[in-house]
Amino acid sequence: MPTKYPFPVRPAIADVASSQIREVATLGMEMGGIIPLWFGEPNVPTPAFINQAATQALNDGKTFYTLNRGIPELRQALADYMTGLHERPIDFERVTVTASAMNAIMIVAQSLIDVGDNAVLTAPLWPNIASCVQVMGGEPRQVALDEHEGRWSLDLDRLFAAVDHRTRFLFVNSPNNPTGWMMSTDDQRAVLDFARRRGIWIVADEVYDRIVYSRRCAPSFLDIAERDDLVLRLNSFSKSWCMTGWRLGWIAAPPAFGPILEKMSEFNIANAASMAQYAGIVALRDGEPFISETVARYEQARDLVFQRLAAMPRVTIARPDAAFYVFFGVEGMNNSLEFAKNLLGKSRVGLAPGSAFGPRGEGHLRLCFAATLETLSEAMERLAPALS
Amino acid sequence: MPTKYPFPVRPAIADVASSQIREVATLGMEMGGIIPLWFGEPNVPTPAFINQAATQALNDGKTFYTLNRGIPELRQALADYMTGLHERPIDFERVTVTASAMNAIMIVAQSLIDVGDNAVLTAPLWPNIASCVQVMGGEPRQVALDEHEGRWSLDLDRLFAAVDHRTRFLFVNSPNNPTGWMMSTDDQRAVLDFARRRGIWIVADEVYDRIVYSRRCAPSFLDIAERDDLVLRLNSFSKSWCMTGWRLGWIAAPPAFGPILEKMSEFNIANAASMAQYAGIVALRDGEPFISETVARYEQARDLVFQRLAAMPRVTIARPDAAFYVFFGVEGMNNSLEFAKNLLGKSRVGLAPGSAFGPRGEGHLRLCFAATLETLSEAMERLAPALS
Numbered sequence: 107m108p109t110k111y112p113f114p115v116r117p118a119i120a121d122v123a124s125s126q127i128r129e130v131a132t133l134g135m136e137m138g139g140i141i142p143l144w145f146g147e148p149n150v151p152t153p154a155f156i157n158q159a160a161t162q163a164l165n166d167g168k169t170f171y172t173l174n175r176g177i178p179e180l181r182q183a184l185a186d187y188m189t190g191l192h193e194r195p196i197d198f199e200r201v202t203v204t205a206s207a208m209n210a211i212m213i214v215a216q217s218l219i220d221v222g223d224n225a226v227l228t229a230p231l232w233p234n235i236a237s238c239v240q241v242m243g244g245e246p247r248q249v250a251l252d253e254h255e256g257r258w259s260l261d262l263d264r265l266f267a268a269v270d271h272r273t274r275f276l277f278v279n280s281p282n283n284p285t286g287w288m289m290s291t292d293d294q295r296a297v298l299d300f301a302r303r304r305g306i307w308i309v310a311d312e313v314y315d316r317i318v319y320s321r322r323c324a325p326s327f328l329d330i331a332e333r334d335d336l337v338l339r340l341n342s343f344s345k346s347w348c349m350t351g352w353r354l355g356w357i358a359a360p361p362a363f364g365p366i367l368e369k370m371s372e373f374n375i376a377n378a379a380s381m382a383q384y385a386g387i388v389a390l391r392d393g394e395p396f397i398s399e400t401v402a403r404y405e406q407a408r409d410l411v412f413q414r415l416a417a418m419p420r421v422t423i424a425r426p427d428a429a430f431y432v433f434f435g436v437e438g439m440n441n442s443l444e445f446a447k448n449l450l451g452k453s454r455v456g457l458a459p460g461s462a463f464g465p466r467g468e469g470h471l472r473l474c475f476a477a478t479l480e481t482l483s484e485a486m487e488r489l490a491p492a493l494s
Numbered sequence: 495m496p497t498k499y500p501f502p503v504r505p506a507i508a509d510v511a512s513s514q515i516r517e518v519a520t521l522g523m524e525m526g527g528i529i530p531l532w533f534g535e536p537n538v539p540t541p542a543f544i545n546q547a548a549t550q551a552l553n554d555g556k557t558f559y560t561l562n563r564g565i566p567e568l569r570q571a572l573a574d575y576m577t578g579l580h581e582r583p584i585d586f587e588r589v590t591v592t593a594s595a596m597n598a599i600m601i602v603a604q605s606l607i608d609v610g611d612n613a614v615l616t617a618p619l620w621p622n623i624a625s626c627v628q629v630m631g632g633e634p635r636q637v638a639l640d641e642h643e644g645r646w647s648l649d650l651d652r653l654f655a656a657v658d659h660r661t662r663f664l665f666v667n668s669p670n671n672p673t674g675w676m677m678s679t680d681d682q683r684a685v686l687d688f689a690r691r692r693g694i695w696i697v698a699d700e701v702y703d704r705i706v707y708s709r710r711c712a713p714s715f716l717d718i719a720e721r722d723d724l725v726l727r728l729n730s731f732s733k734s735w736c737m738t739g740w741r742l743g744w745i746a747a748p749p750a751f752g753p754i755l756e757k758m759s760e761f762n763i764a765n766a767a768s769m770a771q772y773a774g775i776v777a778l779r780d781g782e783p784f785i786s787e788t789v790a791r792y793e794q795a796r797d798l799v800f801q802r803l804a805a806m807p808r809v810t811i812a813r814p815d816a817a818f819y820v821f822f823g824v825e826g827m828n829n830s831l832e833f834a835k836n837l838l839g840k841s842r843v844g845l846a847p848g849s850a851f852g853p854r855g856e857g858h859l860r861l862c863f864a865a866t867l868e869t870l871s872e873a874m875e876r877l878a879p880a881l882s
Binding site: 124167170208307353372 | 499513533548552555597600605622693695753756760770
């Protein structure tokens with residue numbers, strides 16, 4: 107077991123890269139005075155009505171283990187919520203509460219990926235997805251979106267060509283972090299048809315489904331999938347309800363997959379934190395006005411950032427339709443990690459390097475615009491010299 | 495990928511057994527009117543002073559992602575807490591906060607176990623430990639404790655003989671669930687010496703370290719290990735502070751292992767729930783009187799249960815020194831799972847079958863006495879006919 111560490115550790119783990127985003131952030135946190143736009147996190151805390159639900163649950167003594175798949179009231183509330191948003195009804199038996207979408211992704215990787223298997227992932231992509239596949243000894247096969255003047259699109263033929271007999275799932279993150287790409291219903295249908303023919307899973311990471319600027323909800327695999335289709339649709343409370351710190355997410359799955367998720371939740375964490383689950387019920391029940399206000403705020407932020415960056419000569423950018431990132435090209439930049447680190451000293455703005463997001467990410471920087479207009483305006487001032 | 499499921503799933507996962515404890519509990523919950531003593535969970539909710547700390551954190555807007563290894567204030571509080579309890583100082587760099595001890599065990603398995611590796615575990619043992627090794631494609635090698643009239647002890651030679659060149663860690667759970675066995679400092683020294691000679695890890699699950707009846711804290715590998723020894727010591731807020739629902743634990747590790755734990759926390763869950771972490775600081779600061787009162791209560795419960803069960807003709811039992819279980823033999827019982835299921839109907843008491851805990855578990859039942867004296871007394875009345 108020879109590794110770079112002074113002790114035995116799995117080679118597969120020793121080799122998994124740490125996050126380049128965190129590499130920049132750690133450097134920036136030491137420097138101080140940085141405007142941090144590196145992480146994918148809303149800039150406001152959880153709204154008070156959700157916090158109060160957690161406090162109430164604690165005062166009511168809801169501090170014990172829950173069922174592995176979550177408290178039934180929350181599972182039912184999630185079924186109703188999804189049914190209200192999508193073209194087809196989603197029932198209780200399809201819902202499993204998880205301790206974050208991250209936890210869900212790891213559980214899915216554990217359930218589907220053996221050593222030597224692979225997963226085909228659309229890219230650019232949040233790097234943790236590929237890492238989960240690697241942790242299980244699998245090969246993450248990233249299929250890059252095409253980019254034309256800052257707009258991204260998926261070549262389905264290339265996606266399908268990457269699938270072979272060891273492919274266990276197709277991973278689609280739409281709305282996409284970092285690009286803001288949103289998959290159309292037609293493309294989702296084509297992917298579903300393909301997956302059905304091949305008998306492989308679709309893992310649909312739709313955590314940004316409510317952060318969309320021209321509609322109530324992004325197109326979802328839940329609009330088109332039958333109850334028993336091999337579709338695992340992941341979602342999270344983090345982005346829509348500003349609950350990153352709570353670690354609460356959920357999976358919609360075929361009912362027959364429920365016992366697998368139950369077992370794997372037991373072995374990974376037992377259950378999501380109990381007070382977080384009670385808070386989740388209230389978030390779903392009373393959260394729609396909050397989501398509308400938040401998205402309206404993000405839309406202003408997006409427009410400011412887009413207009414200012416588009417005017418900088420070295421920048422290639424399109425206005426994203428979803429999520430809260432701009433992922434823009436920088437002319438002449440061929441090492442985005444070094445560039446992002448230099449930007450800390452020169453511009454005192456913290457951005458995520460595009461290379462963190464896999465193929466086609468290099469040459470880009472990701473900026474999270476879930477921030478105040480004042481902060482973003484100041485950030486644009488600071489960035490202008492380096493990007494002009 | 496042929497399995498018993500109507501879809502592709504990893505064979506290693508399909509084969510991992512679900513919990514037999516949960517099998518009994520699920521049956522009992524459907525029946526109603528059962529006194530449930532099957533799970534390992536305190537019977538009282540989290541004390542108010544801890545809940546209030548979580549509420550305060552929420553009101554203060556502490557609802558964001560935290561660092562992967564936990565908020566620094568909690569890590570420092572844990573370092574101070576351990577330093578106050580053990581023979582050697584434990585510093586900040588050794589501490590990683592986890593989202594439960596279960597989460598810690600899975601992260602450790604991911605970090606150390608490759609396909610074909612093995613881990614040597616003392617048994618009887620909570621079944622989830624072996625399951626984590628299996629999820630990673632490894633072999634859990636259970637080495638059974640010896641039993642003499644209900645008292646358990648470890649044959650170190652047999653433990654060491656189970657280790658081979660593919661053994662990645664020795665797992666010791668002391669105080670032990672389910673037997674109440676507590677490893678002596680001398681035995682810990684022998685295990686540490688052996689592990690040092692062989693260059694393998696010790697994973698010490700010490701979540702019941704404060705549930706002890708003759709001392710402040712159980713003997714710990716932290717009393718004897720050097721800072722850089724290959725010892726991963728797991729602990730949890732669940733048992734000592736009645737916080738099962740919060741999913742909060744921690745690992746004490748050599749400092750050089752910190753970056754591995756940081757990376758694996760990122761890929762598994764990012765961080766323990768933020769409000770839980772803030773509550774943990776207050777639990778450590780103000781929780782000692784609560785722990786003393788709780789243990790005094792459990793001690794009465796233990797004595798009641800021990801005396802009553804010892805008087806039943808079919809029962810073999812010794813009084814446990816630690817944890818909140820009795821793990822007693824039943825004469826003539828050779829299928830504890832069926833026996834526990836029958837007890838539901840006959841006695842309306844829910845117990846955990848010994849076979850759930852691996853080798854030497856069969857022939858026994860586990861009863862959790864973290865309950866009121868009234869409840870336990872009634873349970874004894876109900877059990878007497880079946881065990882006499």
